[in-house]
Amino acid sequence: MSFLSKSPTMRGAMVGLSLVFAMLQPAAATEGVSIFTDTSKIVAIGGSITEIVYALGEEKRLVARDSSSRYPKAAFDLPDVGYMRALSPEGVLSVNPTGILALQGSGPKEAVDVLKKASIPFIEVPEHYSREGILEKVRIVGKALGADAKAEVLARDLDARLTAAEKQTASIKERKRVLFVLSVQGGKILAAGSDTAADGMVKLAGGVNAVDGFSGYKQMSDEAIITARPDVILMMSNAGPPVSDDELFGNPSVASTPAGTARKVIRIDGGYLLGFGPRTAEAIHELAVSLYGAQVTD
Amino acid sequence: MVDQSIAGPVKVMANASEGDRSGRARIVILLLCLGLAAAVLLSLTSGASDASAVNVLRDWLLGAVPGDAALSARDNLIVYDIRLPRIILGMLVGAALAVSGAVMQGLFRNPLADPGLIGVSAGSSLGAVAVIVLGTTVLAPVTALFGTLALPLAAFFGGLATTLVLYQVATRRGQTSVATMLLAGIALAALAMALTGILIFMADDRQLRDLTFWQLGSLGGATWQKIGSVGPIIILALAAMPFLARGLNALALGEATAGHLGIPVQRLKYTAIIGVSAAVGASVAVSGGIGFVGIVVPHLLRLLIGPDNRYLLPASALLGASLLLLADAVARTIVAPAELPIGIVTAVAGAPFFLWILLRKRGVIDL
Numbered sequence: 001m002s003f004l005s006k007s008p009t010m011r012g013a014m015v016g017l018s019l020v021f022a023m024l025q026p027a028a029a030t031e032g033v034s035i036f037t038d039t040s041k042i043v044a045i046g047g048s049i050t051e052i053v054y055a056l057g058e059e060k061r062l063v064a065r066d067s068s069s070r071y072p073k074a075a076f077d078l079p080d081v082g083y084m085r086a087l088s089p090e091g092v093l094s095v096n097p098t099g100i101l102a103l104q105g106s107g108p109k110e111a112v113d114v115l116k117k118a119s120i121p122f123i124e125v126p127e128h129y130s131r132e133g134i135l136e137k138v139r140i141v142g143k144a145l146g147a148d149a150k151a152e153v154l155a156r157d158l159d160a161r162l163t164a165a166e167k168q169t170a171s172i173k174e175r176k177r178v179l180f181v182l183s184v185q186g187g188k189i190l191a192a193g194s195d196t197a198a199d200g201m202v203k204l205a206g207g208v209n210a211v212d213g214f215s216g217y218k219q220m221s222d223e224a225i226i227t228a229r230p231d232v233i234l235m236m237s238n239a240g241p242p243v244s245d246d247e248l249f250g251n252p253s254v255a256s257t258p259a260g261t262a263r264k265v266i267r268i269d270g271g272y273l274l275g276f277g278p279r280t281a282e283a284i285h286e287l288a289v290s291l292y293g294a295q296v297t298d
Numbered sequence: 299m300v301d302q303s304i305a306g307p308v309k310v311m312a313n314a315s316e317g318d319r320s321g322r323a324r325i326v327i328l329l330l331c332l333g334l335a336a337a338v339l340l341s342l343t344s345g346a347s348d349a350s351a352v353n354v355l356r357d358w359l360l361g362a363v364p365g366d367a368a369l370s371a372r373d374n375l376i377v378y379d380i381r382l383p384r385i386i387l388g389m390l391v392g393a394a395l396a397v398s399g400a401v402m403q404g405l406f407r408n409p410l411a412d413p414g415l416i417g418v419s420a421g422s423s424l425g426a427v428a429v430i431v432l433g434t435t436v437l438a439p440v441t442a443l444f445g446t447l448a449l450p451l452a453a454f455f456g457g458l459a460t461t462l463v464l465y466q467v468a469t470r471r472g473q474t475s476v477a478t479m480l481l482a483g484i485a486l487a488a489l490a491m492a493l494t495g496i497l498i499f500m501a502d503d504r505q506l507r508d509l510t511f512w513q514l515g516s517l518g519g520a521t522w523q524k525i526g527s528v529g530p531i532i533i534l535a536l537a538a539m540p541f542l543a544r545g546l547n548a549l550a551l552g553e554a555t556a557g558h559l560g561i562p563v564q565r566l567k568y569t570a571i572i573g574v575s576a577a578v579g580a581s582v583a584v585s586g587g588i589g590f591v592g593i594v595v596p597h598l599l600r601l602l603i604g605p606d607n608r609y610l611l612p613a614s615a616l617l618g619a620s621l622l623l624l625a626d627a628v629a630r631t632i633v634a635p636a637e638l639p640i641g642i643v644t645a646v647a648g649a650p651f652f653l654w655i656l657l658r659k660r661g662v663i664d665l
Contacts, residue, residue, distance in 0.1 A: 064635065067636065079635055080635070080636055081635045081636055082633070082635070082636025082637055083511075083636070085504070085507050085508060085511065086511050086516075086518070086636075086637065086639070087637075088346065088518055088630060088634075088635065088636065088637035089380050089518075090345045090346045090347050090349075090376055090380045090381070090630065090635075091346040091347075091630070091634055091635030091636055091637055092635065093346075093347050093349075093372065093375075093376055093380075094345075094346040094347030094348070094634065094635050095635060105504050107508075108508075108511075108518070108519060109446060110446065110518065110519035110520075110521060111518065111519075113446075113521070114375075114379060114380060114521075117375065117379060118372065118375050195502070196503070215502065216501075216502040216503050216506075217503055217506075218499070
């Protein structure tokens with residue numbers, strides 16, 4: 001199929017065709033998914049959920065957001081009900097919501113229990129760090145808001161863009177080894193292992209996660225960093241105090257890696273890079289270009 | 299280290315002005331009662347939402363009131379299911395932490411003693427973190443059996459287990475050495491923290507965030523169910539503590555003297571330790587780490603009413619309850635509709651205040 005998708009016209013036709021197909025047949029992913037009976041006052045919990053609501057053009061339904069919802073800028077005008085994992089039941093109730101649309105892992109459980117007791121429908125949107133995961137989120141959010149058709153259009157569009165972004169690195173032979181560094185504290189590197197958004201993004205952009213052998217974010221030993229041999233360090237540009245190149249490469253083990261000798265570090269906005277939402281196709285492209293430059297093909 | 303604020307009862311008893319002092323203590327306690335009532339009212343009527351406690355109270359008194367039924371139901375939920383359990387839990391935890399601090403300081407005859415020192419808090423934290431991190435794997439049967447109560451129960455038994463080990467270590471031939479207990483408490487706390495560290499290392503990102511918030515402390519998870527599970531433990535422990543007052547006063551003269559005065563010293567120590575670990579274990583279990591209440595409240599009160607434990611313990615309970623309610627009111631309104639962890643509020647308010655107390659006392663005691 002790859003020879004087909006190289007032609008833009010053909011790809012457009014395929015997208016169009018699949019769109020028609022999708023209209024006729026509801027996507028299996030959203031079967032059995034809840035729908036809000038009243039969608040007039042929704043609280044969005046989780047950056048990517050808020051982004052999807054805006055991308056669907058349904059932002060007029062939002063009455064509040066959580067503190068991880070920092071895009072688009074307009075979202076800052078909404079009241080902030082706090083960090084998604086530390087919600088306060090009365091705070092959420094104070095905005096009089098008719099429904100809560102929350103990313104997987106929102107809580108705590110007690111707050112959710114109280115909100116359910118208040119008969120406020122609570123829909124949890126699962127998260128997987130993959131293309132399918134993003135499409136599933138879009139469809140579930142759309143379905144919950146009664147905007148299935150719009151969501152299907154958005155999902156198909158995103159699917160096409162994500163597939164295209166992934167394919168841009170398909171012909172690259174030499175894969176870059178990428179070390180995602182969450183933070184540098186006292187010279188210690190906190191790096192992303194498997195089952196992380198960073199791991200998912202590196203793979204989608206045609207890279208290889210230099211970390212092998214642990215999941216989640218863990219502190220890495222100096223020797224493990226040397227054996228990981230990263231070609232590139234990837235970091236978030238706006239999370240916590242900025243880590244300068246000198247501080248990063250001041251760590252002798254980091255300095256000794258290919259990334260260290262070339263002083264190659266990529267910094268990308270955290271919500272954009274790790275959100276797995278409507279902007280992820282662009283983020284994949286941006287990361288791929290940063291990794292491979294001109295080798296990235298359209 | 300000579301601490302006159304605790305060695306004080308000697309002088310107080312010998313002093314002709316004892317009547318003045320107890321009279322003053324009674325007035326202070328009365329004022330503290332009024333203060334607590336005011337704190338309860340303030341907590342009941344303030345919050346992120348505009349729910350009016352007055353309307354709800356009227357609803358309760360008059361039964362159903364005609365009018366906006368939907369809003370009334372919402373107000374009822376906010377006041378009855380969110381604010382009220384939180385207030386009760388806040389009072390219980392505040393009183394438990396403050397009284398435990400006062401008892402520990404009396405027992406160890408050391409103004410720096412607090413429940414954290416004998417490892418109760420560290421043991422409780424270990425239990426709670428174990429449930430957060432292992433709740434879906436090794437401890438899955440436990441969480442399946444106890445549900446949301448698994449965490450408070452694990453924290454409670456973690457604290458209690460630490461205390462019992464400690465007591466075994468410090469007791470030889472029926473005699474408990476307070477000094478050994480203090481040192482062993484430091485060792486056990488270090489061990490519990492190391493084990494917690496292993497769990498933190500094993501934790502995934504979500505669990506890490508959960509346990510960070512847990513360690514910062516919050517009364518946010520207050521439910522009637524939680525009050526039902528830890529309330530009786532705290533109330534029982536608080537009810538036992540006034541009986542310690544005379545013993546603790548005598549203990550200030552030294553163990554031998556207290557024994558000669560007819561105080562059953564061994565039983566006193568045992569009751570105090572079990573009571574404190576039960577009260578603190580239960581408090582940490584439901585509210586996470588809330589610092590400074592246990593150390594600031596008794597110190598402040600000793601300045602006001604002197605060191606007599608007969609007044610100090612009830613006054614500590616009242617002031618601890620009031621202060622925690624006020625801290626919680628700040629925590630849940632200052633960044634509304636979001637909420638600050640209460641441990642942040644008590645530390646930010648408590649630490650500078652504690653320094654101020656120390657500076658004021660410098661002329662009195664040589665720390």
